[in-house]
Amino acid sequence: MKKALALLLALVMVLSLVACGDSATGTTEPKGDAPVVENPDGGEENPAVEEGKVFNIYAWNEEFKGFFEKYYTVPEGVTVNWIITPNDGGAYRNKLDEALLNQENVPADEKIDMFLLEVDHNIVQYANSEFTQDIQALGVTDFSNTYPYTVQAASDASGVVKGVSFQCCPAALIYRRSIAKDVLGTDDPAEVQALLDSWEKFNAVAADAKAKGYYMTASDAATYRVFSDNVTAPWVDEAGNLQFDAQIDAWKAQAKEFSDKGYTINTGIWDEPCTAQMFADGKTMCYFGPAWYFNFSMGNAQDPEKGCYGDWAITMGPQAHFWGGTWLMASASSDNPTMLADIMDTFINDEEVCTNLVANEAQFSNNQAVNAKFAADPEYGNDFLGGQNDVAVFVELAKNIKFENKTIYDQIINEQLQSNWREYCQGNVTEEEAMANFYKAINENYPEVVTP
Amino acid sequence: MSRQNSRLSRRKSISYAKWGYLFIAPFFIIYAIFTLYPQLLTIYNSFFENYRSGLRQVGPTYVGFENYVKLFTPDKTGSIDILKYTWNTIVLWVGGAIPQITIALLLAIFFTSYRLNIRGQQFFKTVIYMPNLIMASAFSMLFFTLFSTVGPVNDLLLNAGVIPEPYDFFAEKISVRGLIMLMNFLLWFGNTTILLMAGIMGIDQTLFDAAQIDGASSVQVFFRVTLPLLMPILIYTIITAMIGGLQMFDVPQILTNGGGTPNRTSMTLIMYLNNYLKTSKNYGMAGAISVIIFIITGILSLFVYRSLTRKED
Numbered sequence: 001m002k003k004a005l006a007l008l009l010a011l012v013m014v015l016s017l018v019a020c021g022d023s024a025t026g027t028t029e030p031k032g033d034a035p036v037v038e039n040p041d042g043g044e045e046n047p048a049v050e051e052g053k054v055f056n057i058y059a060w061n062e063e064f065k066g067f068f069e070k071y072y073t074v075p076e077g078v079t080v081n082w083i084i085t086p087n088d089g090g091a092y093r094n095k096l097d098e099a100l101l102n103q104e105n106v107p108a109d110e111k112i113d114m115f116l117l118e119v120d121h122n123i124v125q126y127a128n129s130e131f132t133q134d135i136q137a138l139g140v141t142d143f144s145n146t147y148p149y150t151v152q153a154a155s156d157a158s159g160v161v162k163g164v165s166f167q168c169c170p171a172a173l174i175y176r177r178s179i180a181k182d183v184l185g186t187d188d189p190a191e192v193q194a195l196l197d198s199w200e201k202f203n204a205v206a207a208d209a210k211a212k213g214y215y216m217t218a219s220d221a222a223t224y225r226v227f228s229d230n231v232t233a234p235w236v237d238e239a240g241n242l243q244f245d246a247q248i249d250a251w252k253a254q255a256k257e258f259s260d261k262g263y264t265i266n267t268g269i270w271d272e273p274c275t276a277q278m279f280a281d282g283k284t285m286c287y288f289g290p291a292w293y294f295n296f297s298m299g300n301a302q303d304p305e306k307g308c309y310g311d312w313a314i315t316m317g318p319q320a321h322f323w324g325g326t327w328l329m330a331s332a333s334s335d336n337p338t339m340l341a342d343i344m345d346t347f348i349n350d351e352e353v354c355t356n357l358v359a360n361e362a363q364f365s366n367n368q369a370v371n372a373k374f375a376a377d378p379e380y381g382n383d384f385l386g387g388q389n390d391v392a393v394f395v396e397l398a399k400n401i402k403f404e405n406k407t408i409y410d411q412i413i414n415e416q417l418q419s420n421w422r423e424y425c426q427g428n429v430t431e432e433e434a435m436a437n438f439y440k441a442i443n444e445n446y447p448e449v450v451t452p
Numbered sequence: 453m454s455r456q457n458s459r460l461s462r463r464k465s466i467s468y469a470k471w472g473y474l475f476i477a478p479f480f481i482i483y484a485i486f487t488l489y490p491q492l493l494t495i496y497n498s499f500f501e502n503y504r505s506g507l508r509q510v511g512p513t514y515v516g517f518e519n520y521v522k523l524f525t526p527d528k529t530g531s532i533d534i535l536k537y538t539w540n541t542i543v544l545w546v547g548g549a550i551p552q553i554t555i556a557l558l559l560a561i562f563f564t565s566y567r568l569n570i571r572g573q574q575f576f577k578t579v580i581y582m583p584n585l586i587m588a589s590a591f592s593m594l595f596f597t598l599f600s601t602v603g604p605v606n607d608l609l610l611n612a613g614v615i616p617e618p619y620d621f622f623a624e625k626i627s628v629r630g631l632i633m634l635m636n637f638l639l640w641f642g643n644t645t646i647l648l649m650a651g652i653m654g655i656d657q658t659l660f661d662a663a664q665i666d667g668a669s670s671v672q673v674f675f676r677v678t679l680p681l682l683m684p685i686l687i688y689t690i691i692t693a694m695i696g697g698l699q700m701f702d703v704p705q706i707l708t709n710g711g712g713t714p715n716r717t718s719m720t721l722i723m724y725l726n727n728y729l730k731t732s733k734n735y736g737m738a739g740a741i742s743v744i745i746f747i748i749t750g751i752l753s754l755f756v757y758r759s760l761t762r763k764e765d
Contacts, residue, residue, distance in 0.1 A: 089730070091730075093731075097504075097507055100507070101507070122506070125507060126507075129507055131507070266620070267601070271600075272597075272600055272602050272603075273601045408506040412731060423713065423714055423715060426620075428623055428715055429714065429715045432528065432529060433715055436529050437715065440533065440716075441727070444727040444728050444734075444737075445727070445730075445731040445732055446505060446731070446732060447501075447510075447732055447737070448505055
């Protein structure tokens with residue numbers, strides 16, 4: 001009996017050790033995604049000078065990965081490891097935050113070297129944290145050609161720059177030329193702009209479009225970013241109270257009006273009913289977005305068979321705004337500082353790369369000199385936009401960008417307001433219920449935010 | 453004789469007890485580490501304010517029963533969320549479980565019947581079990597695509613002239629709940645069939661023969677012989693299905709993109725729990741919800757067990 005007890009106790013100890021070991025490795029987040037990398041050098045010689053063999057990049061989609069693989073030459077012997085998690089519902093940020101908070105416990109090759117952020121992720125929070133590092137110290141010092149807001153956005157409170165953006169994101173009204181001709185009688189950007197330069201005109205034209213069997217927008221949230229970028233106060237004030245800007249109220253009213261009158265479709269901007277409208281047989285006149293929207297998110301319009309390549313054009317629309325943009329942040333735990341700095345420098349200062357981004361990828365680069373060159377070039381035209389010089393339009397629009405009123409809550413609040421308000425627009429719930437559900441969602445995600 | 457007996461029994465008790473404890477030890481150890489300890493930890497956590505806001509950690513601070521009070525505080529529209537989600541969960545489970553158990557019972561009887569002697573049984577058994585092998589998340593994505601306003605189901609109905617314009621399946625309470633019930637039914641009826649078949653095959657065949665000789669109809673055989681003898685397995689099936697049902701998560705979560713739309717009428721208890729965990733890592737509130745789910749599961753299991761075993765008497 002004693003022996004059995006001893007054995008049992010021993011078993012308990014072994015098992016609990018195994019269990020502890022499990023939970024310890026279980027928390028090393030990126031492990032599951034990281035491919036096993038052979039390290040022939042073993043990293044024994046000169047560990048102080050030798051840089052890491054694995055470069056880990058956290059991202060939420062394949063956009064930057066595509067440019068990176070095309071235009072950046074990875075130093076020999078280094079493997080680039082992409083850890084991609086979808087953005088929706090805050091999934092990417094949850095994964096990133098988990099990983100950042102756990103950097104101390106993972107081996108060098110699993111540490112994050114660079115992570116991507118967008119405006120809604122609240123870049124300032126990360127720039128102000130200990131998880132990012134000064135890129136000027138790493139050798140990225142020339143910001144003379146970048147748009148100032150992109151540097152300001154990635155700087156901490158004392159002005160130390162922690163990352164760069166490879167794009168500048170003034171957003172425009174993207175309209176379908178053939179539908180504009182039918183509804184407005186013209187597809188010329190300047191004339192279309194004159195007919196749609198205020199919300200009153202925009203709403204009136206929506207009625208005309210409806211009368212001819214078209215949708216003005218393909219989602220009740222299509223115009224959301226135009227309004228939300230023009231707010232005069234952040235979503236949450238200093239005391240932690242949720243507040244509604246007049247611009248947000250204006251969007252809510254418009255979304256309801258458009259839904260009731262059938263000017264739009266009750267669906268999210270990333271959902272299939274909205275993107276399906278981009279095909280040639282779609283009936284929607286207007287989309288809103290920056291360069292990355294039409295070159296990355298309008299794949300259906302570019303479809304060789306069902307798309308309508310060339311049947312689009314851009315103009316400022318009712319209100320100037322900017323939307324999104326991807327920032328490359330320097331992780332404090334990087335073991336590849338030289339490569340990290342080199343990547344950042346390449347995507348803002350390498351003229352050839354920036355030129356390729358504009359010419360081949362229809363990007364609006366974060367290099368003012370390159371953009372100016374294209375804007376002034378009479379030969380340049382974007383085929384997708386029917387030969388329109390989009391860079392020239394964006395150069396003008398970029399002057400309006402003001403980077404302000406951002407909070408760490410923006411992503412979830414924007415997503416939740418759109419989806420809960422949609423239920424009201426569809427008539428499934430009353431206004432009070434829709435707002436109550438919106439507040440509930442905020443309280444679940446952010447207990448510290450005080451809702452009305 | 454007596455000396456031999458006593459020696460035998462003594463040896464028996466010593467050796468068997470020793471090996472017996474040894475063999476059941478792994479279960480208890482694993483249970484203690486992976487179930488009991490986390491359970492106690494959950495209860496402990498539910499008394500703390502403990503969450504994360506972005507990169508900032510708040511708490512843990514002891515708050516007593518505050519989390520529970522918050523859970524049972526009615527909102528502005530007067531409804532208490534956790535009760536609403538409990539009701540949703542039960543409706544979604546019952547709606548899926550009734551057809552699931554009825555169909556499974558029928559199929560199990562058909563497959564085990566010597567008189568019907570269905571050919572190609574192996575094939576059918578495999579086919580009905582198939583949906584269970586698909587991940588629930590993949591299955592939900594499939595349904596999401598199928599029933600979208602621009603999906604094939606709407607296309608079919610439009611072309612057949614059944615509906616004049618696309619019907620948004622995800623905008624109405626009835627259709628969303630119906631789809632969730634249908635999916636859970638499809639996912640699980642094969643599994644239940646196999647379990648019930650095992651139960652029926654465990655019944656002594658001579659009892660069926662005797663009943664037939666006595667002139668019992670197949671309906672009588674079912675209600676007087678099969679069902680009473682199948683009760684233990686049936687109760688087991690229903691209780692495990694119910695516990696699974698109360699923990700329903702993947703299907704409604706993915707079908708409604710986490711929103712439990714419309715108006716949170718397809719939000720289940722575990723989805724509610726997940727809302728507190730995914731961004732804010734709110735272990736306090738999530739712990740409180742877990743404790744409530746635990747209590748609800750306990751009460752319902754007892755209730756189901758009692759009501760079904762009483763019938764047997």
